Amino acid sequence: MMTGSVEALRQVGGLQVVMVRIGSETxxxxxxxxxxxxxxISTTRVAGARAHLDRVxxxxxxxxxxxxxxxxxxxxxxxxxxxxxxxxxxxxxxGDPVVVALVADKVxxxxxxxxxxxxxxxxxxxxxxPEYIKSIVKCGDDFVILPDVERILN
Numbered sequence: 001m002m003t004g005s006v007e008a009l010r011q012v013g014g015l016q017v018v019m020v021r022i023g024s025e026t027x028x029x030x031x032x033x034x035x036x037x038x039x040x041i042s043t044t045r046v047a048g049a050r051a052h053l054d055r056v057x058x059x060x061x062x063x064x065x066x067x068x069x070x071x072x073x074x075x076x077x078x079x080x081x082x083x084x085x086x087x088x089x090x091x092x093x094x095g096d097p098v099v100v101a102l103v104a105d106k107v108x109x110x111x112x113x114x115x116x117x118x119x120x121x122x123x124x125x126x127x128x129x130p131e132y133i134k135s136i137v138k139c140g141d142d143f144v145i146l147p148d149v150e151r152i153l154n
Contacts, residue, residue: 020104023075028144033089068103
């Protein structure tokens with residue numbers, strides 16, 4: 001049985017996405033939510049914050065939380081490399097727009113995926129947490145993850 005989000009994606013058709021690598025996985029972020037992609041800048045740790053949202057940074061004079069979603073997918077932390085980027089996105093959380101940056105190990109390209117190929121996360125054989133994934137879609141010969149960013153950040 002399909003979930004509502006997978007079924008809804010199948011009906012959308014093409015979706016412009018920004019392809020990023022986080023850990024060993026490739027994620028497709030809806031391009032409509034991406035505000036900008038910046039080089040890593042200094043951050044400030046926030047005492048008592050959740051592990052995946054424990055820093056803030058100054059983006060054009062605004063305080064923006066920095067999310068490292070590796071923890072949500074059971075991945076180990078990684079050091080910043082020359083390919084690391086902060087992807088600043090706007091996502092609706094509880095009905096309000098929230099600007100947050102995601103740590104990406106590499107940003108590849110903006111491309112289109114066909115949401116008609118959307119599949120649910122397999123129940124066996126993956127370490128992915130299905131509650132954080134809207135669906136898996138085909139991009140070329142590979143499968144990429146469409147994350148449920150709102151759920152990941154909550």
